[in-house]
Amino acid sequence: MNKALAVLKERGFFKQCTDEDLLNKKLDEGPVRIYVGVDPTGPSMHVGHMVPLFAMHHLQEAGHLPVILVGGGTARIGDPSGKSDMRKMLTIDQIKENAEKLKVQISNFIKFDGDKAKLVDNADWLAPLNYIEFLRDIGKHFSVNRMLTFESYKKRLEKGLSFIEFNYQLLQSYDFLELYRRENCILQIGGDDQWGNIVAGMELIRRVEGGEAIGLTFPLVTRSDGKKMGKTEKGAIFLDPEMTSVYEFFQYWRNVADADVEKFLLLYTFLPTEECKKLGALEGQEINKAKEILAYELTKIIHGEEEASKALEGAKAAFSAGGAQDKSGMPSGEIAVTELETGVNIMDLYVQSGLCSSKSEARRLVSQNGAAINGEKNSDVDAVIGLDSVVEEDGEKEIVLKAGKKRFFRFIVK
């Protein structure tokens, strides 16, 4: 088996392929241009979008040539695959802005120096399309009967599917065709929800150009507890540090279920396969090491080594009982000395820190014994926090709030 393909399989990136033998052959023959699409429907990718990019990373390592398509055109429509509701329509400006941000994030996975990889925007060819011509040249190759048999459309038929979304498949197929023509892309990869779209693209290439293209999909990543990947109560975990703080990002991975550790190490880090397996096999208390490594490695990829170390140290400082560690990675904010001189009610302090979003919530937290100031539980809702609660460490005056077991906030006294 081709080495690159073997790596993908080993690491859990293989779900199905339209023609595995052909893929093997092509990958062996030399660098293959590979297409993967990312839609700029949000200002940041979230962790659910990472799989195809990690796969692409491994393929690039093996010498192949990624073509990353930012769907500036298709984002204007919305892909119904796997969605139960119609997507919000975005303005063109929003899409452009999103696309710019995505490009930065993509470069964490893919090296763009030289001509090792390409970034293209399908708005370049989709926007100027002429409707009549498109229908004549492309639309004629699609059978509505056939499209309706696709699982993704079938599901939506029960809920309602707008015509605009129904066309998504044609556009994505056309993208594949364009990239086949322009860049000689013969392989498209994507999540398994893209299977139908990918296959449709291949067929279009065959019909229009007589060309032979291949599709490869990855399993949709699930968590062992059945929850959605990368979703928390507060929403998705984003790659943009403005939207999900590095510390929070780190903690998400630090807290994955035991059963997911190995899978995630393989999918979401660049560590060698054997090492991932070794770490994933750890048991009991020991597996926490593996989780720490997972969190650190992935944070490093997305946010850089420095930020990853900070998050790691911040977490250690928060969770390990003793010793003065570097707390700079912990979420923090400032508080004025004057405020403390007067004294601040404990609930107000929690609201101010952002650990609680309302006073009622803070009241609940405190009265349920979930609040701790500098490590000491405090369940008195009338408690007033003043200067006597300030502790000094490493020359910095601070108050560390804790909410529940895992959430911390550090007030730096100014």
Place this chain on the structure above:
RNA sequence: GGGGAGGUUCCCGAGUGGUCAAAGGGGGCAGACUGUAAAUCUGUUGCUUCGGCUUCGAAGGUUCAAAUCCUUCUCUCCCCA
């Protein structure tokens, strides 16, 4: 265009004049147990200056009193054209 069914708190979903800040479940949060795990058990789950205040698609109206009744609007789904 015609007809029908609907829109309830984070989600699902009960509620058809006062006892409704609204059953039940899910999810969340907190506590116990632990390994910053899972499972389990317990409590809690609109906001609040703790006087009250705002919520049941939107706006009006009836009533001492409305999520519940009336009017208009709006959105969603289904059937027919």
